[in-house]
Amino acid sequence: MEQSKTTTIGSEGRVAAFRAQVFGSIARQKLFAFASLILLMVFFSFASPAFMQVQNLLGILQSTAVNGVLAIASTFVIITAGIDLSVGTLMTFCAVMAGVFLTYWQLPLWTGVLAAIATGAVSGMLSGTLVAKLKLPPFIATLGMMLVNKGLALVVAGDKPIYFNDTESFSTISQGSVIGYILPSVPVPNSVLILFLLAIAASIILSRTALGRYTFALGSNEEAVRLSGVNVDRWKITIYMLAGAICGVAGLLIASRLNSAQPALGQGYELEAIAAVVIGGTSLSGGTGTLLGTIIGAFVMSVLTNGLRILSVAQEWQIVVTGVIIILAVYIDILRRRRL
Amino acid sequence: MQSASEFQAGLAMSPLISVQDLSKSFPGVRALSRVRFELMAGEIHALVGENGAGKSTLMKILAGVYRRDSGEIFYNGEPVNFASPRAAQMMGIGIIHQELQLMNHLTVAHNIFIGREPRGRLGVFLDEDKLNRQARDILAYMHLNLDPRANVGGLTVAKQQMVEIAKALSFNSRVLIMDEPTAALNNAEIVELFNIIRELKARGVGIVYISHKMDELKQISDRVTVLRDGEYVTTMPIGTTSMDTIISMMVGRTLMDVARPPEQASRGDVALEVRNLNCGPLVKNVNFTLRRGEILGFAGLMGAGRTEVARAIFGADKAESGEIIVRSVKASIKSPADAVALGIGYLSEDRKRFGLAVGMDVEFNIVMATLAKHLAFNFVLRRRGIRATVESFIRLLNIRTPSATQEVRLLSGGNQQKIVVAKWLARDCDILFFDEPTRGIDVGAKAEIHKLLRSLADQGKAIVMISSELPEILRMSDRIIVMCEGRITGELAWKDATQEGIMLLATQRETAKAA
Numbered sequence: 001m002e003q004s005k006t007t008t009i010g011s012e013g014r015v016a017a018f019r020a021q022v023f024g025s026i027a028r029q030k031l032f033a034f035a036s037l038i039l040l041m042v043f044f045s046f047a048s049p050a051f052m053q054v055q056n057l058l059g060i061l062q063s064t065a066v067n068g069v070l071a072i073a074s075t076f077v078i079i080t081a082g083i084d085l086s087v088g089t090l091m092t093f094c095a096v097m098a099g100v101f102l103t104y105w106q107l108p109l110w111t112g113v114l115a116a117i118a119t120g121a122v123s124g125m126l127s128g129t130l131v132a133k134l135k136l137p138p139f140i141a142t143l144g145m146m147l148v149n150k151g152l153a154l155v156v157a158g159d160k161p162i163y164f165n166d167t168e169s170f171s172t173i174s175q176g177s178v179i180g181y182i183l184p185s186v187p188v189p190n191s192v193l194i195l196f197l198l199a200i201a202a203s204i205i206l207s208r209t210a211l212g213r214y215t216f217a218l219g220s221n222e223e224a225v226r227l228s229g230v231n232v233d234r235w236k237i238t239i240y241m242l243a244g245a246i247c248g249v250a251g252l253l254i255a256s257r258l259n260s261a262q263p264a265l266g267q268g269y270e271l272e273a274i275a276a277v278v279i280g281g282t283s284l285s286g287g288t289g290t291l292l293g294t295i296i297g298a299f300v301m302s303v304l305t306n307g308l309r310i311l312s313v314a315q316e317w318q319i320v321v322t323g324v325i326i327i328l329a330v331y332i333d334i335l336r337r338r339r340l
Numbered sequence: 341m342q343s344a345s346e347f348q349a350g351l352a353m354s355p356l357i358s359v360q361d362l363s364k365s366f367p368g369v370r371a372l373s374r375v376r377f378e379l380m381a382g383e384i385h386a387l388v389g390e391n392g393a394g395k396s397t398l399m400k401i402l403a404g405v406y407r408r409d410s411g412e413i414f415y416n417g418e419p420v421n422f423a424s425p426r427a428a429q430m431m432g433i434g435i436i437h438q439e440l441q442l443m444n445h446l447t448v449a450h451n452i453f454i455g456r457e458p459r460g461r462l463g464v465f466l467d468e469d470k471l472n473r474q475a476r477d478i479l480a481y482m483h484l485n486l487d488p489r490a491n492v493g494g495l496t497v498a499k500q501q502m503v504e505i506a507k508a509l510s511f512n513s514r515v516l517i518m519d520e521p522t523a524a525l526n527n528a529e530i531v532e533l534f535n536i537i538r539e540l541k542a543r544g545v546g547i548v549y550i551s552h553k554m555d556e557l558k559q560i561s562d563r564v565t566v567l568r569d570g571e572y573v574t575t576m577p578i579g580t581t582s583m584d585t586i587i588s589m590m591v592g593r594t595l596m597d598v599a600r601p602p603e604q605a606s607r608g609d610v611a612l613e614v615r616n617l618n619c620g621p622l623v624k625n626v627n628f629t630l631r632r633g634e635i636l637g638f639a640g641l642m643g644a645g646r647t648e649v650a651r652a653i654f655g656a657d658k659a660e661s662g663e664i665i666v667r668s669v670k671a672s673i674k675s676p677a678d679a680v681a682l683g684i685g686y687l688s689e690d691r692k693r694f695g696l697a698v699g700m701d702v703e704f705n706i707v708m709a710t711l712a713k714h715l716a717f718n719f720v721l722r723r724r725g726i727r728a729t730v731e732s733f734i735r736l737l738n739i740r741t742p743s744a745t746q747e748v749r750l751l752s753g754g755n756q757q758k759i760v761v762a763k764w765l766a767r768d769c770d771i772l773f774f775d776e777p778t779r780g781i782d783v784g785a786k787a788e789i790h791k792l793l794r795s796l797a798d799q800g801k802a803i804v805m806i807s808s809e810l811p812e813i814l815r816m817s818d819r820i821i822v823m824c825e826g827r828i829t830g831e832l833a834w835k836d837a838t839q840e841g842i843m844l845l846a847t848q849r850e851t852a853k854a855a
Binding site for chain 2: 208209210211213214216217220221223224225226227228229230231287288
C-alpha cells in the first residue's frame, strides 16, 4: 500500500509538502490568473500605444483600489462558503455616513474615518447574526442587507450627494500620494497603497490567526468544527463583521476619490467583487482561496475595462465582453479541477 | 412487462449472473479481492458478511455504480461492463439502496417513471393518464394496493420501499439487488415485503438479498454467500446450514485471536452518569454509568439509538429530559462547546462529515478544537507551538502522513481516524465516545485502533465504544450495554457476553414483546 511506505515525518516529506504547496491547485490557479493578467496586458499594449502610458497605468491602479478592497471583503465570506451581496451598497452607506460625520457633524477627520469603518462593522455584524443565529442562507440575508443599506444611504443623504468641502484633507486619503512624496517619480495614489496594505494585513489574518483558520474550516466542514466544541456562530459573525469593516474602508476610498458621497452609487459593485474573487481561484463552495488570487482577479477586471475603453469598444459591448470573460475564467477553472 | 412464461423460458440451468475473480480497491483499502458470486433466475441469494466485508461494494459494481479494477462479470452468459447505473438498469439489473432514493414531493407514478415519462401528442406535455396507467399496471403486477397519484412523502417507509421495487421492475428487471431492505420495517411490513419478494421469485426474477438479520435469511433465501474482509469465503444452500455455521464463517478467525483485555477490573471512579435521558424516538429513558479506565461497549442493530444517545450527551442534539453527571457534578450541556469544556469528546461514525475538515491539512485538524491554546496576544497563532504539538501526536499515534501539511482527504481511513483521536487528546478530553471507530478501516489499521483504545483506557480515560460488529464489541468491551429501539435492553459483563446473548437483547422489540 502507498501509505505504509511513507515514513512518519521526515525532511523528504517536508520537501514533498512544500512542492505540493507551490504546485498545488490553489497555486496553479493563481498562476493561471496571473498569466491571464499578463496576457491581457500584453494584448492591450500591442493593440494600443496609449495603454502602457504611465498615466493610464496609474488610472488602472486607482480604479482597482475600490473594487480590490471590496473583493478582499468578499474573499473572507466566500471562503466560509457564504456569499455577501451587500458589500456594494454597504460601501455607499459607509461613504454617506462619513459625510454625515465629517460634513454635517463636523467631527475630526480620524474620528469620522473610524466611525465610518465602525458603521460597516455594525452592518456586517448584523448580516453575520442573520446568517449564524437566524440560520438565513447567506444569499438571502445579504440580499436583504443590500437593500437595507441602499435604502438607508438614500434616506440619510436625502437623495443627493454630500460634499466634503469643509474637510480638505479628506480627499488626500485616496488622491494624495505618500509614495510620490518619497519617490516623486512613482506617484502611486494612496488608495492603491491602502489596497496593498489591506491585502497584506488580510492575508496575514487568513494564514496566521485563529480567525483565518476558522474561516477556511467553516467553508471546509462547518459541522465538524461545531462538533469540535468551537463556537461557530461567534466566528461566523466576526468574519461578516470584518468584511463589513473592510467595506467601510472602501466607502472612504470612493468618497475621498469623488470628494463626495454619492448615495445612488454602489449596486453592481458586489458582483464585480465576486467576479474578482472567483477569477482569483477562490471556490464558491468554500474552503479554499487566497488573497493574492483575489487581488490578481481584481486587476484582471480593471485591466479589461480599461483596455476595452482605450480600444474604443462601445460601453455596451464592454459589459458583454466582461461577462464572457468571467464565464470563461470560471469554466477553465472547473475544467482544470476536473482533471486533478 | 415481460410475461411470466418468457421469464420461465430463460430459466435454464446457466446462471443469470456469474462473477469471477472480481477485485476493487479504494485509496487505502482493498475492498474486494478475487471475489466469486453466482445468481440463478428465480433464486433468492443472501449475501452476508460483517461491516466492511465488501457486500455493498460487490453490489454497487454489479449495479454499475462503481467500476471494477479486474475480474469478469457475465450476465446471461455474456461478459458485461456497465458504465453507469443507468446502463445496468437498462439491461435489467435494479438495485434498491438502503437509503431510499425517492423524490418525496412527487407522486408514486412520477417516481417510478422519472426521466422516462410518457409524452403527449406534441411531445412536450406529459401524458399523466398514461403515466398513471402504466404505474397502476406495475403495482397490480406486484399485487400492491397503492394509488399512483399519491405523494411519496406521505407514505410509510415500507410503502416507499415498494415504490422503489416497482421502479426497478419498470425496467423489466431480471435481477433485483436489495441492501438491508428490512432495516426500517416493522414485523407486519416485513411480512408484506417478503410476500412480494416471493412473488417476484416465482416469476423468475433473481434476487440478491443483503442482510444482517440471520432469522430473515432462513425464512426467505435459497442460498447464502459469505464474504469476509473483501474475500470470498463460501456459498452454501441455506436449508442445510445452521445459523451458527454462517456466523462463524462471517466472523472467521477474528473471533479466535481475541486479544483479551482486562485483568479484572480495578474500576476507577465514575466519570459519567446518565439518568433518565430522553431525546426523540431513539433515546428513551436511558440510564448508565461510565467509569475511568473502562471501555463500555454499546451494542445493537442499526437504528437502535446508540448514536443518538451519544449525540444527546454531547449536546449535538437537544435532550428533552434527563440528568448528566460528569465527575460527580451535575452538568448542563446545551451545545458541543459545553460538552468539550467538560472534557467529553465524540468521534462520529461519519468522520468525513462530522469529524474532519478533509480539505484542510493534518495540522489544522489536530488542533481544530484547541486553537485558542496556541494564540499570542489572543489573536495570532503560535506556529512553532502548534507544529510541536502536532508532530508529537503524529509520533504518539503513529499517524502515517508524508507531512503535517498534507490534506487529510488524501490519507487512509485508519489515519483519518487517528487524527480525530489526536484532536480530542489535544483537548485533554478524558470521556471519549467512539462511534463505530473502525468503520471503513482495513484490517491492519483496525488492530491498531483497537490497541489505541485499550491503551487510552489503561491511561484512565473513560471510553464508550459504539459498534455494530459483535466481534469488536466482544473483543474490546469491559462491559456491554445493548440497545433496541431507543431503550437499553440489557447490560452484560464481559465474561457473560456471547454473540447470541447480545443478539437476543438487540432484537428485544417492544412491539414484539407486547404481541
